[in-house]
Amino acid sequence: MTRTVFILNGPNLNLLGRREPATYGAETLDDIAGRCRRRADALGLEVDFRQTNAEGTLVDWIHEAGDKAFAAILNAGAYTHTSVAIHDAIRAVALPVIEVHLSNIHNRESFRHVSYIAPVARGIICGLGPVGYELALEALAGQQDNRATD
Template sequence: MKTIFVLNGPNLNMLGKREPGIYGTGTLDDIAADCRSAAEGLSLAVDFRQSNHEGVLVDWIQEASQKAAGIVLNAGAYTHTSIAIHDAIRAAAPLPVVEVHLSNIHAREPFRHVSKVAPHAVGMICGFGPLGYTLALQALAARI
């Protein structure tokens, strides 16, 4: 069974408490359960992780390049700022990465419109809430 790393960045551990009008009332544990259920139906395994620390996310991307068939990445605010995450994804090529955001980043503040992840991701899913993670797993299953 192929493994997909589902990596989550800063503040996603606060889902359910943080700005529920934007991010919903579900928790990151709820999303993890949804991902595991969806992955099972796609004959995939999921390694689901979250960190508030940029370097840890870089380490996990590098680890995924050796152990995973793909990455679903919600880098949170690092999406818009992190050259380190951009470079890690680039170095992990040809490992497919799908960028996910719960909210529609293009309908929010202008600084959120630019993604440092997107240039090296195979695609981006944003604005569909937790469903975006399931859609990303489906996209990776079709690709790999």
């Protein structure tokens, strides 16, 4: 049975590589997707990598992941700090989720210090750039579909 991890990316991440490279780095989202696919293959995982600027689409994808994936990696972008809807969607599907951020949200503006995702996430990786996605895949690779263990 294939173990699929949904990797979901939120607003403005489609602009990586040209958006504030001092903060987010020079790699594009396609570069990060390639890293994730290579790492997942080495770990025996399959990834479904997506990006949207729409909050409702992220909610729909979390619902879909609840049916089709054993876990998810979520970089909700700015929705991390504002979206009760995304928080509720994760809670509703009881899917193991690792929250990922390219930058360290805790050494940026104070409004970025609060995450609505964190209370329902299995873990958080921030500030390590694109390698954070790969570390999240490694963390998930050794886990079974253990949604009810938290």
